[in-house]
Amino acid sequence: MLTAEQNRALTEVGPDKPMGKLLRRYWIPFCGASELEKTPVKAVRLLCEDLVVYRDLDGAYGLVDRHCAHRRADLSYGFVEKCGLRCNYHGWLVNHRGDVVEIPYDDTAHPKQNLKSQAKTKAYPVKECAGLLFAYMGPSPAPELPVWAPFTWQGGFREIVRSDIPCNWFQCQENSCDPVHFEWMHDNWSQRLNDSFEYSTKHLQLAFDEVEYGHAYRRVREGQEENSPLWTIGRLALWPIGFYLGEHFEWRVPVDDENTLSLAWFYSQPPKDAKPFEQPSVPVWESPITDENGRWVTSHVINQDIVAWVGQGRIADRTKEFLAASDRGIMMMRKRYFEDMKRIEEGKDPKGVIRDPEVAKCVPLALVGRVSGAGELTMEEWKTHPFLKLRLLDHRHCYGQPKDVRAAFRQAMGFD
Ligand code: FES
Ligand SMILES: [Fe+2]
Numbered sequence: 001m002l003t004a005e006q007n008r009a010l011t012e013v014g015p016d017k018p019m020g021k022l023l024r025r026y027w028i029p030f031c032g033a034s035e036l037e038k039t040p041v042k043a044v045r046l047l048c049e050d051l052v053v054y055r056d057l058d059g060a061y062g063l064v065d066r067h068c069a070h071r072r073a074d075l076s077y078g079f080v081e082k083c084g085l086r087c088n089y090h091g092w093l094v095n096h097r098g099d100v101v102e103i104p105y106d107d108t109a110h111p112k113q114n115l116k117s118q119a120k121t122k123a124y125p126v127k128e129c130a131g132l133l134f135a136y137m138g139p140s141p142a143p144e145l146p147v148w149a150p151f152t153w154q155g156g157f158r159e160i161v162r163s164d165i166p167c168n169w170f171q172c173q174e175n176s177c178d179p180v181h182f183e184w185m186h187d188n189w190s191q192r193l194n195d196s197f198e199y200s201t202k203h204l205q206l207a208f209d210e211v212e213y214g215h216a217y218r219r220v221r222e223g224q225e226e227n228s229p230l231w232t233i234g235r236l237a238l239w240p241i242g243f244y245l246g247e248h249f250e251w252r253v254p255v256d257d258e259n260t261l262s263l264a265w266f267y268s269q270p271p272k273d274a275k276p277f278e279q280p281s282v283p284v285w286e287s288p289i290t291d292e293n294g295r296w297v298t299s300h301v302i303n304q305d306i307v308a309w310v311g312q313g314r315i316a317d318r319t320k321e322f323l324a325a326s327d328r329g330i331m332m333m334r335k336r337y338f339e340d341m342k343r344i345e346e347g348k349d350p351k352g353v354i355r356d357p358e359v360a361k362c363v364p365l366a367l368v369g370r371v372s373g374a375g376e377l378t379m380e381e382w383k384t385h386p387f388l389k390l391r392l393l394d395h396r397h398c399y400g401q402p403k404d405v406r407a408a409f410r411q412a413m414g415f416d
Contacts, residue, residue: 002318002334010337011168011315013254014048015137018341019170023047024138025350026240027145029251029263031133032160032284036061041085043076047137048256053126056080061126062096063135069100069121098123131158131282132265143353144360146213150247152362155277156269156375157412159405160284161398162261165252165306168315169241169260172252175305176243177329179206179219179235185304193298207234208329210336213352213365214239217329233366237333239352240340244365248397250302258314262287264302264398268391269375271382274414283405287398300399379414 002010013020030046036055043066044051050066052075062085068075073089080086084095086102093102100119107116124137130151136142165172175181180203187200201222209216218234220226236244243250247268253261270277289297289306296310297303323331340350354360374388382388387396392415395401410416 001321001323004319006338007315007318009341010318010334011170012257013169014257018344019337020047021138021344022337022341022350023240023254024136025143025344025353026138027127027134027136027143028241028253029132029134029265030253030261032162032282033128033131033133034160034281035284037281040080041076041078043074045255045259046135047254049122049137051122051124052076052078052085053133053135054078054080054085056084056096057082060096061128061133062094063124063126064094064096064098065122068092069094069119070103092119094121094123096123096126130265131160131284132263143349143355144357146352146354146360146363148244148249149362149364150249150267153267153269156267156279157277157409158268158279158282159266159409160282161264161266161287161302161395161401162284163287163289163302163306163398164255165260165262165289165309166258166314167260167310167312168257169252169254171312171316172260172262172305172309173237173241173243174330174333175308176237176250176252177208177215177217177333178326179203179217179329180326181305181308183221185308186301189298189304203326205231206326206328207231208332209234210332211236211366213363214242214244215329215333215336216366236365237329238365240337240350246367260309262302262306266395266397268409268413270413271377271379272375273378274412277412277414279412283408285400285402285405288400297399300395301397303399382413382415 009018013023030044031053041054044053051063052066053063055061057080066075068087070090070092073087075085075087078085078087081093084093084101086093091104092100095101098121100116103116124135125142127134127145129147134145183200183203191198203219203221205220207218215237216234218231220231238244241252248266250264253263255261291297296307343350
């Protein structure tokens with residue numbers, strides 16, 4: 001149980017809030033690069049700030065204040081130029097550093113005044129990696145962007161799935177260190193939703209460890225050997241807003257205090273006898289979270305998680321909770337967030353910040369859950385594999401994979 005004040009400290013992400021300051025010390029994924037392929041300008045709300053991301057005609061990304069430096073017009077209706085984004089109202093042009101580089105009328109009529117040199121707008125650096133765009137919204141100097149090892153894997157199919165979640169990010173992130181919910185939410189509830197009264201294997205033992213880039217949880221369930229990687233390695237709540245599961249990452253990206261962007265990145269290695277595959281661009285798709293009756297979608301793994309998150313309320317009231325032994329990981333994480341908020345006040349780097357480019361260029365994460373070495377299996381073996389054969393028919397984690405993405409996936413795996 002927390003006090004109301006502690007709950008606010010963990011959940012509020014505005015620029016002057018302790019958690020807002022902490023999260024601004026990291027590169028935050030917020031968008032898929034291919035989202036800007038057709039329309040190169042997109043409104044973004046991130047950490048309580050209204051921004052606009054663009055890709056200019058030179059291919060450079062910018063993330064700037066959504067409202068123009070001049071008289072606050074909406075730059076998500078602006079248009080890109082060779083270098084920068086131009087406001088559609090009076091044509092002011094800003095670049096990715098937030099410099100106003102053209103004020104068309106003043107530049108023409110009063111060139112000597114050089115008014116533009118005095119104007120400036122808010123801008124944050126953006127980096128692209130593995131089809132994702134990451135923003136850094138904190139003080140300079142920015143740390144390195146960690147290139148997690150799976151981002152360097154070659155020859156596979158990547159896809160990015162996004163959903164807008166109407167609740168605070170922190171309850172979503174607590175789910176990243178919550179092993180027992182797999183047994184209930186994903187196993188037993190799924191059985192019941194399919195009219196089966198079977199119960200899945202029980203959790204017998206749990207362990208939680210703080211590691212360099214997050215908090216790992218390990219489990220033993222009935223019938224599971226202690227040499228299983230689920231016990232020897234575990235899964236990782238990736239600091240500070242992620243979850244790493246071997247062949248996929250999930251991030252709970254804080255939009256503001258009451259909204260979260262669920263962003264997930266998936267990698268699938270084709271069967272070993274499929275033709276070599278190279279992906280020109282990483283598709284991004286939106287996974288709906290409600291059905292035609294306005295009920296939450298319950299059929300897919302991440303959709304089930306979302307039912308839990310939104311069910312806890314817009315901002316979960318932790319003054320009313322009652323924690324148990326299965327919540328030890330959550331208690332560890334909370335403690336670390338509080339300690340890191342203090343470290344920031346003391347002028348120190350928080351957990352997991354990487355400043356050495358040599359370290360950042362490929363950061364290994366303990367690997368568990370790579371689907372039985374899918375790339376080690378033949379196409380024939382895929383067709384009978386319990387998970388992989390289903391994967392050819394539908395996305396396993398997210399509801400609503402568009403037909404064209406599934407077709408591209410099947411083709412990449414060599415099946416069409
Ligand atoms: S408001 Fe943008 S140029 Fe005038
Ligand atoms: Fe889950």
